[in-house]
Amino acid sequence: MLMVTNNAATEDATKQNTGTGQLSDAEYFHIWTLMRNIAHMTGRIRDEELSQYGVTLMQSQVLYMVNALGESATPRNLARWLFREPPTISDGLARMEKQGLIKKVPLNHRGQILIILTEAGEQAYEDSTLRASIQNIMSRVSPEKCRRLKSLLLDVREAVIEYMQLAPEDIPEALPRAKRARTGATGNKMNDDFGEL
Secondary structure, three states: OOOHHHHHHHHHHHHHHHHHOOOOHHHHHHHHHHHHHHHHHHHHHHHHHHHOOOOOHHHHHHHHHHHHHHHHOOHHHHHHHHOOOHHHHHHHHHHHHHOOOEEEEEOOOOOOEEEEEOHHHHHHHHHHOEOHHHHHHHOOOOHHHHHHHHHHHHHHHHHHHHHHOOOHHHOOOOOOOOOOOOOOOOOOEOOOOOOOO
C-alpha cells in the first residue's frame, strides 16, 4: 500500500523533471519494463533455438566464456565475467559436468580448478554459434540504430555498476574474444568474436 508522502514526493519529482527536461518516474519505469520484457522474450527465443543442441542459454554463455578464457577459465572468473553469484556458477557447472560438456581439472593443492570443454562441449559450443534467431531479429533494426542501442546499453550498464558499487576487480574491462568455431557446420553462423552475455 503506497503512502501519501511517497505519492506527494513522486508528484513533486515529476513536476521538477518535466520542467528540466528530465524523464518522469513513470517514463523511467516504462523503459525499465521494456528492457525486462525484451530480455525475457529474447531469452525464451534463444533457449528454444538452443534446445535442439541440448543446451540452455546460460550453458551457451558458459561454453563461450570457457572457450574465450582458456587457461583462465576458473569458476571464479566465470562468475566474474558472467555477473553471476559463485554458487549459481558452481551449480551450473555441476550440471554441465554430468552432461559431459565440461571437465574440472585441478590447478593446485589449494583446490583451485580449471574448467575445460570436453569433445561434446566443443561440439555444443560450435552448435551454439549458429545464431539465426539473433540475426533474424536484430537485422530488422537498422545498423545505425543497432550501434546507437549498443552505446546506450553500455551507458545503462555503467549506471548499474555504479549503483551496485562493484569493486574494480569485479568488473571485466572488455569481453574476451572467443576462438573461432570449427568450419563445416550448417546454419546461419554469425561472426563469433563476441558471445552472448
